[in-house]
Amino acid sequence: MAKVSINLATGSLQKEEIIVGIDLGTTNSLVAFINPDKNPQVINDAGKGVLVPSVVHFGPAGEISVGNEAKEYLITDPQNTVFSVKRLLGRSYNDIENYKDFFSYKVIDDNTESLVKIKVGDTFYTPIELSALILKELKARAEHALKTPVNRAVITVPAYFNDSQRQATRDAGKLAGLDVLRIVNEPTAASLAYGIGLNPEETKTIAVYDLGGGTFDVSILQIQNGIFEVLATNGDTFLGGDDFDRAIVDYWIEKNQLNKAEVLADTSLSQQLRLKAEEAKKAFAYQSLFNEKIGEIWCTLDRSSFEELILAKVQQTIACCQNALKDAKVDQSQIDEVIMVGGSTRTALVKKMVAEFFGRPVHDEVNPDEVVALGAAIQADVLAGNRSDILLLDVTPLSLGIETMGGLMDVIIPRNSKVPTKAGRQYTTSVDGQVNMKIAVYQGERDLVKENRKLAEFNLKGIPSMPAGFPKVDINFLLNADGILKIQAIELRSGVKQEIDVKPTYGITDDQVEQMLLDSITHAKDDVSQRMVIEARTEGEQMVYTVERFLKNNSSFISESETAETLKLIGVLKNTLNGGDKDAIHKAIDELNEFTRPFAERLMDEAISTAMKGKSIG
Structure with a gap:
């Protein structure tokens, strides 16, 4: 196995290997890298296209297809075809209960806060496993196109993703055979693709407007000394370009005096109409009238009628922008740049209304489908130490976490986190009347604590006797600039508290760190x-x-x-x-x-x- 050189001071990797940037999207995913001319470039493997639909299909004999081939089964075999899995990452059933009708496959309800599972046939999958299949496909395409192994990546996530959603994304990468060097916010990546935030002298407040196929979000970011801070995010996880297509289909059904229920029941016809609507939407970029037929059905629409159909949806996104500015305590006039992300921002009305709302021209020079992946590739290049113009902050070389039931490692501070940093998570008891909780702290990348390095152990004593699941114990990790880790445990109902200091990297060599990283990828499956x-x-x-x-x-x-x-x-x-x-x-x-x-x-x-x-x- 190839040895990997890691600079422990920065957590960066030496330059022998390509590190890719991955945009793991709800509707489509893609992968980018820095080409020999030092420019970010998306990968189009074997002419299959740049975008890989985020769809997984399970065949009757256990065969799995991902991407373009899987997408075809959305109509013919919906119960065995999983889409929009990103919506389920790091989520409990309670989080998505109101949206369960959106999914054509079975999402298991175990009536608890535990993470959702998806049932296909007699097999149960987690969103992590399904996301890993998409990432594996991206890895394979990158390796095929670049003719070199790809083992390291930067993966992007929405700015509003919480800790468990980020960790789930990291785990999916590991399962796909990727060492995930950094999880980067999508708006941050989009900014980097425009070169915003690369100059450490620069101070800017920017808005990133991201309208994809099925989701919308807007983020207000402040950039200072090359550090991106998310001031506020807002959006709607069930609003996107698909709604534009649906509005066109409804319009055609009405104009042709068709029975809507009958059309929707005919999966073949409804799919043909949806694809024709998508075609019409795209055509308005360069023509003002669309006039075609499906059998005896006239599919006629002009641009101004299309804009009337989607106006209410675009206004919804503008209201989200208004709320984001309010939460960020920022005025429109204080926004220095507006960046457009997502294929649906190609719509002229969207660009016009966003520019009018912010009172400035929007950035749409970079392909909105590719901008996030291109920015992730730039971040990967920074981590590889290939950009001398950017100072990398010190980072943690290995993940830090605690032991949970069954001897599992629950990561609290992931490796490559910038130092100083703090993070925490809430735990509870598993047995009625439990009054003590053992807290064992570990360092390493493996899922089982026995494969990692133990740093410390202490008991949180005096938890009031309550039924299982009632106590709420916050465990916080604070890692300071000197590399000292302070661990604090507090039971919130009683205020019982205990803390301890340890030095995580004491007595560990670069070679050992390297070996631990390699082992974690080798044994990921x-x-x-x-x-x-x-x-x-x-x-x-x-x-x-x-x-x-x-x-x-x-x-x-x-x-x-x-x-x-x-x-x-x-x-x-x-x-x-x-x-x-x-x-x-x-x-x-x-x-x-x-x-x-x-x-x-x-x-x-x-x-x-x-x-x-x-x-x-x-």
């Missing part, structure tokens, strides 16, 4: 599958504990036959916990969950009606 079995087991054990407690406390509300069936399903789940088949465990959890849900609802109804009579139940 095994690590992730082990992690998934452990997580499924932990979830199953928690389910058994909860249901057994429920049966014990509420036996009078449940019939004998229901109790017997529940105990049988608990037995099935317990048997699967001993094996290493995560799908079997998830299936058993799912079946137990589905069977027992009506009891919980019945108990809730009983509790409400009893309370209404002025009584309380034990």
Whole structure:
């Protein structure tokens, strides 16, 4: 295996290897690199096009297709075709419950805050695994086009992504065989593509308006000394160019006096209309009238009617811009640059209204589909130490985190984070009445703590005795400029607190860091599958504990036959916990969950009606 030279002072890699920039999008994804002329360039592998649709299809014999080929199955085999997986990254079912009808595939509801899973056939997938398949396709295309291995990448995410969504993106990269050097905000990448923020002397406030196929967001950024600060973000995760297409289709249905329900039920016709609407929308960039036919259906539309159809949607985006400025406490006149991102910003009305709102011309010189990936490639070039004009801040060479149930490593400060930095996460107890919590701190890139380096361990004592899941323990990591890590644990309800200082890189050599990084990529697939079995087991054990407690406390509300069936399903789940088949465990959890849900609802109804009579139940 090739050795990799890492400069520990900056976390940068030496120049032997190409580092790519990846825009992992909701609708489309793409990959870019710095070409020999020192310019960022997107990769178009074997003429397949620059954009790789973010779609994964699972065939009947287990074959997997990604991108253009998978997209064709959205109509013919929707239940086995996964799209918009980015919306699910790092999300719990509770986060997306209101949008579940949007997905044609099965998103598993386990009625908890745990992360969503997607069921295809009898297999359960996480959004991380599905995103990894898209990233793997991008990696393969890059390797094929560049005729060289690609193992390192910078991946972009929306500015509003939270810690768990960012970590999920990082994990997806690792599973795809990529060392993710940095997760960069999409608006930051777009700014870099325009050269904004590369000059350390520059101080600017900019707006990045990003209108994609299915999502819209606007970010207000402040750039000082080459550091990008997100002042505010706003947007709508279900508004984009697809809505423009839908408005055109509805218009044609009405003009041709067709029955809308019948048209939508005919998947072939509705798909043809949608594609024709997309064609019309794009045609208005250079013509003012579109006039074609699908069979006997006239598809006629002029540019001014199109603009009337989409006006309300564009106004919605302007209202989001207004809210973002308000949250950022910035006035339109203080915005120095406006950058357009996303294919839907090619629409003339969009450009016109955004320019009018901000009172200045917008930047649209760089292809709006490619601008984020190009900026990610520039960031990758910076990390590779190839740009002498940019000072890289000190970064953490290895990830820092704590041990969670099942001996897993939960990363709190990812490697390559700028120093000084602070981050934290909230945890709770897993057993009723737990009064102590062991906090073990580790450094490393592997999913299991036993493969990482232990830095410290301490006990948070005196947690008030409460049911499992009630205590709220905040664990915060503060890494200062001298490389001293302060770990603080505090139980929020009682104020019980404990802290400790450690020096993470003490006694560790460059070679050891290098080896740890290489091992993490080599073993990524095994690590992730082990992690998934452990997580499924932990979830199953928690389910058994909860249901057994429920049966014990509420036996009078449940019939004998229901109790017997529940105990049988608990037995099935317990048997699967001993094996290493995560799908079997998830299936058993799912079946137990589905069977027992009506009891919980019945108990809730009983509790409400009893309370209404002025009584309380034990």
